Amino acid sequence: RKEVEQDPGPFNVPEGATVAFNCTYSNSASQSFFWYRQDCRKEPKLLMSVYSSGNEDGRFTAQLNRASQYISLLIRDSKLSDSATYLCVVNPGGSYIPTFGRGTSLIVHP
Amino acid sequence: GAVVSQHPSRVICKSGTSVKIECRSLDFQATTMFWYRQFPKQSLMLMATSNEGSKATYEQGVEKDKFLINHASLTLSTLTVTSAHPEDSSFYICSASTNTDTQYFGPGTRLTVL
Numbered sequence A: 001r002k003e004v005e006q007d008p009g010p011f012n013v014p015e016g017a018t019v020a021f022n023c024t025y026s027n028s029a030s031q032s033f034f035w036y037r038q039d040c041r042k043e044p045k046l047l048m049s050v051y052s053s054g055n056e057d058g059r060f061t062a063q064l065n066r067a068s069q070y071i072s073l074l075i076r077d078s079k080l081s082d083s084a085t086y087l088c089v090v091n092p093g094g095s096y097i098p099t100f101g102r103g104t105s106l107i108v109h110p
Numbered sequence B: 001g002a003v004v005s006q007h008p009s010r011v012i013c014k015s016g017t018s019v020k021i022e023c024r025s026l027d028f029q030a031t032t033m034f035w036y037r038q039f040p041k042q043s044l045m046l047m048a049t050s051n052e053g054s055k056a057t058y059e060q061g062v063e064k065d066k067f068l069i070n071h072a073s074l075t076l077s078t079l080t081v082t083s084a085h086p087e088d089s090s091f092y093i094c095s096a097s098t099n100t101d102t103q104y105f106g107p108g109t110r111l112t113v114l
Helices: none
Strands: A004-006 A011-014 A019-025 A032-038 A045-050 A055-057 A060-065 A070-075 A084-091 A104-109 B004-007 B010-013 B019-025 B032-038 B045-051 B067-073 B076-081 B090-097 B103-105 B109-113
Touching: A004 A084, A011 A019, A019 A084, A019 A104, A032 A060, A032 A070, A045 A055, A045 A060, A045 B103, A070 A084, B004 B090, B010 B019, B019 B032, B019 B090, B019 B109, B032 B067, B032 B076, B045 B067, B076 B090
Parallel strands: A011 A104, B010 B109
Antiparallel strands: A004 A019, A019 A070, A032 A045, A032 A084, A055 A060, A060 A070, A084 A104, B004 B019, B019 B076, B032 B045, B032 B090, B067 B076, B090 B103, B090 B109
């Protein structure tokens, strides 16, 4: 089992839709979790950290489920500009060496 | 937010030459810097991790003699691709991290080796 797994998609949704991605991780000792957004031929940009209590930022909600070892990202009222690849990042305990998922591609169409 | 710069943003070179890429944290001191490589339509691949003043830790399969990393200060790390070949053509991205372990990425360097 890979350390961090994501469904590569693409998720093809219309504007205004709600879409959710999951990211599973294998190391139960993982300490911190993040969602990044990467546009084509650009560097990843931090979207949000994921806290045990959940984290909401506007249309984006991230949640952590430690028991099932996954994090999720929910996007409400999708915009065309949300089209990108969404990467989850998991930091195992202690060393802070991050592990990236392969990314989930989202395409929002008119 | 924290800003990381990379230079150059794009480089085209002949096979056999060496290319140096700089990564700077502009408004914070980075305890750790990471170097990644990304091929088209593939995920980021961590190449190495470097802490200021110590030798870089390379991931399995990454040749340390080919990809030389120098982390001279808390704001600067360099990656030198020695004797570059066409198969080294890729998007190289650095990131910098503080003790909070959030990573901030540079804009990347697109290397094309002819």
